[in-house]
Structure formats: structure tokens, C-alpha cells
Amino acid sequence: xxxxxxxxxxxxxxxxxxxxxxxxxxxxxxxTFVYAGVDKLTDSAFLAAQGQGSLGELMRSVxxxxxxxxxxxxxLKSPVSFGYALALGELAVGLGxxxxxxxxxxxxxxxxxxxxLWLTVSWPTTPYYYGNDLAYLMAWLPLIxxxxxxLSVDAMWARGGRGRARRGRRGRLFS
Numbered sequence: 357x358x359x360x361x362x363x364x365x366x367x368x369x370x371x372x373x374x375x376x377x378x379x380x381x382x383x384x385x386x387x388t389f390v391y392a393g394v395d396k397l398t399d400s401a402f403l404a405a406q407g408q409g410s411l412g413e414l415m416r417s418v419x420x421x422x423x424x425x426x427x428x429x430x431x432l433k434s435p436v437s438f439g440y441a442l443a444l445g446e447l448a449v450g451l452g453x454x455x456x457x458x459x460x461x462x463x464x465x466x467x468x469x470x471x472x473l474w475l476t477v478s479w480p481t482t483p484y485y486y487g488n489d490l491a492y493l494m495a496w497l498p499l500i501x502x503x504x505x506x507l508s509v510d511a512m513w514a515r516g517g518r519g520r521a522r523r524g525r526r527g528r529l530f531s
Contacts, residue, residue: 456508
């Protein structure tokens with residue numbers, strides 16, 4: 357047995373492992389956003405215009421310290437509708453990320469949600485690295501760039517599409 361083992365050279369193993377490098381990030385973000393969406397949808401206090409623990413109350417409390425108060429004002433026009441939109445958006449982003457379906461679009465949606473939360477709710481957090489929304493925003497960027505090339509619906513669609521294209525070309529060439 358060689359130093360590199362039966363699984364190929366060390367370089368081949370590193371290359372194979374690097375293909376799976378984004379899976380832990382994808383799982384973490386997907387599970388976290390699914391959980392966040394379900395948590396909001398099942399919390400009647402959160403999905404209220406006012407009262408303790410409500411989104412409306414949270415938005416009123418951060419309005420004057422937000423980087424872009426106009427974003428908060430948009431949500432305050434209808435806090436309950438905004439709460440449902442946020443929760444359903446998080447759920448869609450999480451499921452798209454977990455299953456790797458339209459993964460880049462899902463990641464862009466997750467980045468947009470994280471950016472919005474950073475510019476509103478997390479903005480006054482000091483030092484900035486105590487706030488988690490900026491870290492989530494940065495975590496979405498690799499998935500926007502790479503998508504979900506492995507263990508995903510996108511990868512399955514890509515393989516199926518290439519197979520049909522090859523069969524189609526052969527059919528035209530040889531028929």
C-alpha cells in the first residue's frame with residue numbers, strides 16, 4: 357500500500373473533497389432558513405402588528421437606528437403582511453438551498469434577506485461582528501457564485517439536459 361492509499365493520489369482525494377466543500381455551508385444555511393421561516397409562521401406573537409414579541413414592535417424599535425429607515429417604513433405599512441412575506445421567503449430560500457433547486461436564485465434571495473436584516477435590525481450592533489446578519493450575507497456569496505453542482509436538483513437537471521442534447525445531436529447526425 358502506498359502513502360496515498362487505494363483512493364488515488366493525495367491530489368485526487370483533495371480534488372474530490374473540494375467538490376463537496378460547499379455542502380456543509382449549504383446544509384447549514386438551508387436548515388437555518390427553513391427553521392427561521394417555520395418559526396415565524398408558527399409564532400402568532402411574531403405575526404402581529406403590535407404587542408410584545410411582534411414584528412411590528414421590533415420594527416418600530418429599530419426604525420431610528422437602521423441604516424436605511426425607509427426599509428423599515430415599508431414593512432411598517434403592513435407588518436403582518438411583511439412578516440408572512442419574510443417567513444415564506446426564508447422558507448423558500450431554505451428549501452431551495454437544501455434541495456439545490458434554483459440554488460443560485462435561492463442564495464441570492466438569502467443574501468437579499470440577510471442584507472435587508474443587516475441594514476435594519478442588526479445595523480446598530482457594535483462592534484459590527486457581534487451581529488449575525490452580515491455573516492449570513494457573506495455566507496451566501498459562495499453559493500451565489502458556485503450554485504449547487506452536487507447532490508442537487510440543479511445537478512440532476514443539468515445531467516438530464518446534457519443527455520437529451522447528446523441523444524438529439526446523434527439522432528440528427530445518423531438519421
